[in-house]
Each structure stands twice: as structure tokens, then as C-alpha cells.
Amino acid sequence: MAEDATFPPSDDFAAQAHVDRARYDEMYAASIDDPEAFWRKHGQRIDWIKPYSKVKDTSFEFGNVSIKWFEDGTLNVAANCIDRHVKDRGDQTAILWIPDEAGDEAQHISYQQLASHVGKFANVLKKMGVKKGDRVVIYMPMIPQAAYAMLACARIGAVHSVVFAGFSPDALGARVNGCDARVVITADGAPRGGRVTNLKDNVNKALLNDYNDVQCLVVKRTGQQVAWRDGLDHWLHEMEAEVDDVCPPEEMAAEDPLFVLYTSGSTGQPKGVVHTSGGYLVYASMTHEYTFDYKSGDVFWCTADVGWVTGHSYIVYGPLANGATTVMFEGVPTYPDAGRCWMEVERHKVAQFYTAPTAIRALMGKGDAFVEPYDLSSLKVLGTVGEPINPEAWNWYNTVVGKGRVPIVDTWWQTETGGHLLTPLPGATPTKPGSATLPFFGIRPVVLDAESGEVKTATEAEGVLCLADSWPGQMRTVYGDHSRFEATYFQQYKGYYFSGDGCRRDADGYYWITGRVDDVINVSGHRMGTAEVESALVAHEAVSEAAVVGYPHPVKGQGIYAYVTLMSGLDPSDELKKTLSDWVRNEIGPIAKPDLIQFAPGLPKTRSGKIMRRILRKVAENDHDNIGDTSTLAEPEVVDDLIAHRLNR
Numbered sequence: 067m068a069e070d071a072t073f074p075p076s077d078d079f080a081a082q083a084h085v086d087r088a089r090y091d092e093m094y095a096a097s098i099d100d101p102e103a104f105w106r107k108h109g110q111r112i113d114w115i116k117p118y119s120k121v122k123d124t125s126f127e128f129g130n131v132s133i134k135w136f137e138d139g140t141l142n143v144a145a146n147c148i149d150r151h152v153k154d155r156g157d158q159t160a161i162l163w164i165p166d167e168a169g170d171e172a173q174h175i176s177y178q179q180l181a182s183h184v185g186k187f188a189n190v191l192k193k194m195g196v197k198k199g200d201r202v203v204i205y206m207p208m209i210p211q212a213a214y215a216m217l218a219c220a221r222i223g224a225v226h227s228v229v230f231a232g233f234s235p236d237a238l239g240a241r242v243n244g245c246d247a248r249v250v251i252t253a254d255g256a257p258r259g260g261r262v263t264n265l266k267d268n269v270n271k272a273l274l275n276d277y278n279d280v281q282c283l284v285v286k287r288t289g290q291q292v293a294w295r296d297g298l299d300h301w302l303h304e305m306e307a308e309v310d311d312v313c314p315p316e317e318m319a320a321e322d323p324l325f326v327l328y329t330s331g332s333t334g335q336p337k338g339v340v341h342t343s344g345g346y347l348v349y350a351s352m353t354h355e356y357t358f359d360y361k362s363g364d365v366f367w368c369t370a371d372v373g374w375v376t377g378h379s380y381i382v383y384g385p386l387a388n389g390a391t392t393v394m395f396e397g398v399p400t401y402p403d404a405g406r407c408w409m410e411v412e413r414h415k416v417a418q419f420y421t422a423p424t425a426i427r428a429l430m431g432k433g434d435a436f437v438e439p440y441d442l443s444s445l446k447v448l449g450t451v452g453e454p455i456n457p458e459a460w461n462w463y464n465t466v467v468g469k470g471r472v473p474i475v476d477t478w479w480q481t482e483t484g485g486h487l488l489t490p491l492p493g494a495t496p497t498k499p500g501s502a503t504l505p506f507f508g509i510r511p512v513v514l515d516a517e518s519g520e521v522k523t524a525t526e527a528e529g530v531l532c533l534a535d536s537w538p539g540q541m542r543t544v545y546g547d548h549s550r551f552e553a554t555y556f557q558q559y560k561g562y563y564f565s566g567d568g569c570r571r572d573a574d575g576y577y578w579i580t581g582r583v584d585d586v587i588n589v590s591g592h593r594m595g596t597a598e599v600e601s602a603l604v605a606h607e608a609v610s611e612a613a614v615v616g617y618p619h620p621v622k623g624q625g626i627y628a629y630v631t632l633m634s635g636l637d638p639s640d641e642l643k644k645t646l647s648d649w650v651r652n653e654i655g656p657i658a659k660p661d662l663i664q665f666a667p668g669l670p671k672t673r674s675g676k677i678m679r680r681i682l683r684k685v686a687e688n689d690h691d692n693i694g695d696t697s698t699l700a701e702p703e704v705v706d707d708l709i710a711h712r713l714n715r
């Protein structure tokens with residue numbers, strides 16, 4: 067397939083879509099010419115308790131960064147996701163829950179039932195002493211109670227911080243500490259792909275020493291034995307028996323925080339990304355509707371986990387704000403076999419299916435025979451997110467899954483952005499495999515020269531991707547550390563939000579993301595800071611020094627390549643490799659486990675002691691012929707040893 071192959075929307079699709087090409091051009095122009103007027107209108111897509119009079123008050127000026135949308139309006143996010151739908155669609159399924167085992171029956175939770183579940187859950191939290199503004203950590207399997215927990219927090223004005231259930235006790239503890247949470251919500255166990263993770267055990271380990279006053283609310287999912295901390299732990303079902311199901315929604319200011327979500331950066335500990343109530347909900351719901359051409363009655367399936375921002379915006383808040391039927395899937399796409407997703411698409415007549423390129427590659431690798439038996443005619447839009455999609459995977463998604471008739475939306479965004487920034491609209495945008503195409507309404511992407519920071523004005527350009535103006539879904543701050551927020555996103559290129567991604571803009575103005583330009587790697591669509599893996603490695607007694615880089619991986623996109631220098635006197639061995647890899651898994655979680663560990667007697671450093679990652683990247687990519695100048699190294703000979711013992715050949 068030629069790189070410039072384009073796939074225009076069919077006339078039929080465009081004719082029925084919310085937005086066709088002419089309408090996109092018109093709406094986009096309006097959103098840029100007069101953002102105030104544009105968002106004043108579209109802010110009304112959600113229900114406000116007290117309407118806003120102010121729309122936009124934002125500054126990207128370093129030292130003075132401040133982002134406020136719909137500032138004087140008040141609302142309740144849970145009321146928007148539940149109450150306002152009960153009258154017209156109370157019996158419609160809000161959450162369609164698909165359990166891990168293919169033989170277990172799916173559950174349909176109607177909007178009416180959702181109201182009752184969330185009301186009870188909210189009253190339980192109140193009874194435990196949770197108040198407006200308090201932080202609550204949610205560490206849960208993909209079960210409806212995870213969504214109830216989020217919405218219950220939103221209902222009473224508590225700030226949730228969902229921690230992916232694949233994170234280790236240490237990583238969980240750090241996040242409980244990071245936002246000073248008083249309550250952790252979890253389940254006894256999490257079945258996934260036929261295996262069970264002991265979540266409650268992990269919580270106990272996380273809270274054991276330092277957080278002996280943190281209460282824990284436990285959902286019974288598996289019925290397995292759990293260790294109980296008397297006086298601190300409570301079963302949800304027992305607490306629920308003591309409360310009623312009506313809980314009036316708390317009136318929240320638009321800029322009151324809705325949630326914190328930790329994400330890896332290039333340095334130090336993960337950052338607590340803060341999203342607020344009004345702007346976030348407007349943006350999540352609007353992108354959900356337009357990007358997926360969502361229509362009332364559609365069954366929408368995003369395969370992400372609620373532990374990531376994709377699950378927040380496109381399983382819970384966006385779809386529910388729009389009154390959609392949103393699928394929550396507890397399992398994995400390859401269990402019991404690689405036909406699982408397609409079986410469920412057929413069963414539940416899914417209209418929009420949204421997943422990550424890594425999942426597409428994994429399923430493609432299992433063969434078309436897993437797709438062919440199923441009737442996928444309900445599909446209207448296919449989506450991808452998390453990393454650039456390679457043309458082979460795009461082509462397979464298009465032909466084998468979509469049968470060449472379903473538009474694909476490749477959505478570029480970040481935890482920080484709250485919702486899609488670059489994306490095709492399926493009735494409007496001719497797609498090019500591998501390109502996230504064009505900006506969503508109100509988004510002003512710019513390409514800057516990485517070194518000089520100059521804006522590239524020519525249509526064809528390559529450099530770093532920044533945003534010139536704010537949008538309602540933008541993160542507002544780093545939890546407890548506004549100066550880190552400014553330093554990370556607004557210091558390097560003054561006046562712009564810096565995404566951390568490199569990109570190219572082609573002659574048609576289409577954006578092609580080329581990957582991170584900082585020390586963040588993208589493993590299976592998940593962000594991993596190399597510094598985090600390095601600090602886990604050096605915390606092991608055998609390790610004196612470690613450096614971690616990414617390298618191309620056929621399924622994961624990028625794999626984790628670790629160079630490790632051992633303490634003197636210790637000998638490299640396969641056993642030690644395994645020990646170190648398990649160690650990292652335990653310290654952070656399975657997603658951080660190095661794919662390759664190379665023992666290196668020394669690391670390439672400048673005379674001032676700075677590790678030259680450029681060289682380590684080249685060796686890991688098996689591209690050592692293009693290492694470039696090594697003359698500034700303190701000990702150039704270490705490079706020969708690195709090349710001689712390289713692992714990715």
C-alpha cells in the first residue's frame with residue numbers, strides 16, 4: 067500500500083453522518099475564528115445547575131499558566147451521566163458488562179438501575195466519611211462497580227484516582243500517598259484471561275506500613291478468601307444494605323477537580339494529571355459523539371481499561387454523558403481465543419469498536435480464521451488509539467474486520483488532553499493509514515523546530531507537536547505541584563503546550579505522529595517513563611547502574627531494553643536476568659517488565675558523566691552502524707562491548 071493511499075468516506079456514510087466534509091470545514095473554521103462563541107454554544111450540550119456566563123479564561127504564558135473554562139457555571143457530572151437520561155431512556159442499557167468467561171452471561175444495567183447503584187454507592191462513601199474534595203483511590207477489575215465507584219465520587223464531589231489493577235502494591239501505595247487518599251475501593255479478586263489477580267492482597271501490601279489509617283471498601287467479585295483489616299475494611303454489599311439508593315448530587319463548580327490520574331513522565335515519579343468537571347465533560351462527550359459518529363441506540367465498545375484515560379473518557383464519562391450503551395469487558399481479546407471480540411460484536415450488535423494497534427497486531431498474528439465466522443455487519447466505525455498504527459495492521463483492520471466498508475478513526479491524544487485532539491471524523495475526513503489526520507474542533511496544532519522552537523509555517527513540516535491554544539478537556543495542573551505542570555508542558559516552547567511527541571505534517575496538512583521525543587516509551591499503547599524502570603532496577607542490590615531505552619517490537623510497538631551494570635564482584639547470568647526482570651515486575655507491574663536485559667560492564671557517558679542515550683538507542687535498535695560521533699565519550703571503548711553483546715539482532 068502506498069504511503070499516500072487515501073480512503074475517503076463513502077457517500078452513504080457521509081450522508082447520514084453528523085458531520086460531512088463541508089460541515090467539518092465550516093465548524094472547524096468557526097471554532098478557531100471565535101472560540102468563545104463556539105464553546106459558548108457547545109458547552110450547552112451538558113446540563114448545568116447554574117449556567118455559565120464566562121466561557122474561556124486561559125493563559126499558556128510560562129510562569130503564569132492558568133486554564134479555566136465555563137468558570138462560573140455549576141454542575142454535577144454524575145447527574146449528567148445518569149439522572150438526565152432516566153426520564154427518556156430509563157430502561158435502555160447504560161452499561162453492558164461482559165464477564166471474563168465467554169460462557170458467563172452478560173449483564174445489562176439500565177440507566178434506571180445505574181441511578182440506584184450509584185446512589186447507594188455514593189451513600190456508602192458518605193457513611194465512610196468521604197466528603198466533597200476528598201480523594202478516593204479506585205483499584206478495580208473491569209466490573210460495573212468500577213464505573214459506579216467513579217460516578218459515586220463524582221456525585222458527592224469526591225476526587226477519584228483510578229489505579230490500573232495491573233500495578234504492583236508499591237505503585238499503588240505511591241499513588242495513595244501521592245493524592246493523600248483516605249479510602250481505597252477494590253475487589254477481592256480480578257479474573258482476567260482465566261487467571262485471577264488477588265487485588266485485596268495487593269491493597270493490604272500497599273497499605274501495610276505507612277497507611278494504616280486508610281479505609282478499604284471491597285466488592286465481592288470472586289468470593290475468594292481475603293485477609294481482613296478489622297475496623298478498616300468493609301464489604302460493599304454489607305454497607306449497601308444499610309443505606310438507601312437516593313443521593314442528591316452535589317453542586318460542583320466547573321473548575322472543581324473531577325479526577326486525578328497518574329501518568330509517567332520523562333523524569334521522576336509519575337505525575338498526577340488533574341481534570342476538572344465542566345470542560346472535561348463537555349469535551350469527552352463531544353469527541354465521543356463526533357469522532358465515532360455516535361447515534362442514539364448505538365452500542366459502543368472501547369476495549370481499554372478504566373485504569374487509563376481512554377477508559378475514563380470513552381467507557382465512562384463520554385458515552386454515559388451522551389446516553390449511550392457502553393460496553394465494559396472484563397477479559398482480554400485473546401481469551402478463550404482470538405475470536406472473542408468478534409464473537410461479542412456479533413452477540414451484542416456493537417456499532418463502534420475502539421481499540422489499540424497492539425491488540426490489532428496480536429489478533430492479526432493469530433490469523434483471519436478467528437474473525438471470519440462472525441457477523442460483523444453491525445459495525446459502523448472502527449477506532450484506534452495509543453500509538454501510531456502501522457499500515458499492515460491498519461490494512462488488516464480495514465479489510466478483515468471492516469470488510470472495506472467501515473471507516474477507521476486513528477485518534478491521537480494523551481492523558482493530559484482529556485479527549486481526542488487529532489482525529490478523522492468518519493463522515494468527513496479521507497483517511498490515510500498511519501495518520502491521525504486533522505485537528506478536532508477548537509484544536510490548534512503547531513509544528514515547531516525542536517532546537518530553535520521556531521514555528522514552521524510551511525504546510526509540509528517536521529518537528530515537535532505543540533498546541534497553540536487551550537481546549538475544554540485540557541488538564542489543569544499536576545496534583546499538588548503546579549510548577550511541575552508549567553515546567554513539563556510550557557517551559558521548553560514558550561507560549562505553547564508541548565505534547566512530547568514528534569510529528570510530520572504532509573502537503574495535505576495531515577499530521578503523522580512519529581513518537582515521543584522525550585525519555586518516555588510506548589509499550590502496548592501504555593506510557594512508561596524510562597526513569598521509573600531505571601530506578602526500580604537500581605533499587606536491586608545487585609545493580610550498580612541501569613539505563614533503559616525503547617526498541618521496535620513487532621506486537622508491543624516498543625519493547626523495554628535495559629542495560630545493567632552489576633555491582634563489582636557479581637557475574638552476569640541468565641538467572642540474574644530473570645531475577646531482575648521479576649523484580650521490576652514486582653516493583654511497578656507487568657507492563658514495566660524489561661523485554662531484554664543486557665549486562666554492560668560500562669555505560670557510554672560524556673566526560674561530565676551524562677549517559678548518552680542516543681547511543682544506547684541505536685544499539686537497541688540494532689542500528690549500530692549509525693551511532694555517530696563517539697569522540698566526546700569518556701570511554702569510547704565501552705561502545706564496542708555494547709555492540710558485541712547486543713541482544714536485538
Ligand code: WT7
Pocket residue numbers: 329375376450451452453454455476477478479480481482502565566567579581582588591592593
Ligand atoms: C501518548 C499518550 C490517550 C490515549 C492513550 C495513551 C501516543 C496516543 C496515538 C495515536 C500515535 C499516539 C503519543 C502520546 N499516542 N495516541 N493515535 N498515534 N501516537 O495515553 O498514556 O497519555 O499516552 O501516546 O505518543 O503522547 P497516554
